[in-house]
Amino acid sequence: MPPDLTTAPAAPRPAAPDHAPLLEIEGLKTHVDTPEGIVRxxxxxxxxxxRGKIVCLVGESGCGKSMTARSVLGLVEPPSRIVEGAIRWHRDGGESVDLAALDPRGEAMRAVRGREIAMVFQEPMAALSALHTIGDQVIEAIRLHLPLSREEAEERAVRLLTRVGIPRAAERLRSYSFQLSGGMCQRVMIAIALACDPALLIADEPTTALDVTTQARILDLLGDLQADTGMSVLFITHDLGVVAEIADEVVVMYLGTVVEHGPVDDIFHHPQHPYTRALLGSVPRLGTGPRQRLDTIRGTVPHPSERPEGCPFHPRCDVAVAGVCDRGEGPVEVALGASRGVRCVHAGAEGSAS
Structure with a gap:
């Protein structure tokens, strides 16, 4: 008999073996067809x-973070398309499915989207409909996947809104998004994402549009929810301060390619890729004098249609090796442990990429 899905909050998921993957992405290529050519x-x-971990996907704007997340959920619309790779989703019962092979509009993908994997977008005011009440939107998300009556779904909606810290939740069901603050709207979006107790929550820059105080509250909320439910979180951000606060593991992405990944302590204290080191070096620190120049990464992220040959970062890299980093597909990934990998010719060397 399936578990009772009519109550909230959900019971924590059973512990899984260390390093057991819930989601595996391998060789993913999502291209966009444009009049000027193919954009990778x-x-x-x-x-x-x-399972049960928070993974932060980091990198500058234009590095493919959001497109990767949208590819996982089949939210890639023409002229964009997944052309290669696998997105393996491992369910709790042991069943696995390649999401990249599913019809984005098919029943199988719709069953995963929202029910097993949910997403919180960057702009809550834009993601919520201004024409429908908050209650209608939360209830619709619930009834889309769970066999509940309108009354049962409304009760669950009140519990969800209360769970994410919205005061007078029953009254808020009749409110519209334009009557709420940005922080309250983001809490509503999180409530909608949690409506069916997903195993994975994808949060795409969920605090970028919020003030600093509200950002901190939303981060605390997500951390508490993850700890309470045992769900996994894929958190997309460019803010390394956020990464240091919430991440268990970090994936560094540059121009559509993962250049480094590993446990957060390894990434912050022993970065191996020049891009990772440059990102960390550009973070303002306490004690910086008023006239002290901040470190920056020279150049800018090129448009994906102008991706250089070899390692995509080599034109901005101070330690690039001519004839190696600028040829072919660039360096291959070097494994530095069970969950640590770096795509750089300097990986593992003493004083790597310094």
Missing amino acids: AVDGAGFSVP
Whole structure:
């Protein structure tokens, strides 16, 4: 008999073996057809999200982070398309499915989207409909996947809104998004994402549009929810301060390619890729004088249609090796442990990429 899905909050998921993957992405390539040619938005990305862990996907704007997340959920619309790779989703019962092989509009993908994997988008005011009440939107998300009556779904909606910290939740069901603050709207979006107790929550820059105080509250909320339910989280951000606060593991992405991944302590204290080191070096620190120049990464992220040959970062890299980093597909990934990998010719060397 399936578990009772009519109550909230959900019971924590059973513990899984260390490093057991819930989601595995291998060689993912998502391209966009344009009049000027093919844009390789995601170009061979690969990483995994372990069960019960928070994985932060980081990188500058234009590096393919959001497109990777949308590819997982089949939210890639023409002229974009997944052309290669696998997105393996491992269910709790042991069944696995390649999401990249499913019809994005088919029943199998719709059963995963929202029910097993949910997503919180960057702009809550834009993601919520201004024409429907908050209650209608939360209830619709619930009834889309769960066999509940309108009354049962409404009761669950009140519990969900209360769970994410919205005061007078029953009254808020009759409110519209334009009557709420940005922080409250983001809490509603999180409630909708949690409506069916997903195993994986994808959060795409969920705090970027919020003020600093509200950002901290939303991060605390997500951390508490993850700890309470045991769900996995794929958190997309460019803010390394956020990464340091919430991440268990970090995936560094540049121009559609994963250049480094590993446990958060390894990434922060022993970065191996020049891009990772440059990102960390550009973070403002306490004690910086008023006239002290901040470190920056020279150049800018090129448009994916202008992706350089070899390692995509080599034109901005101070330690690139001529004839190696600028040829072919660039360096292959070097494994530095069970969950640690770096795509750089300097990987593992003493004083790597310094």
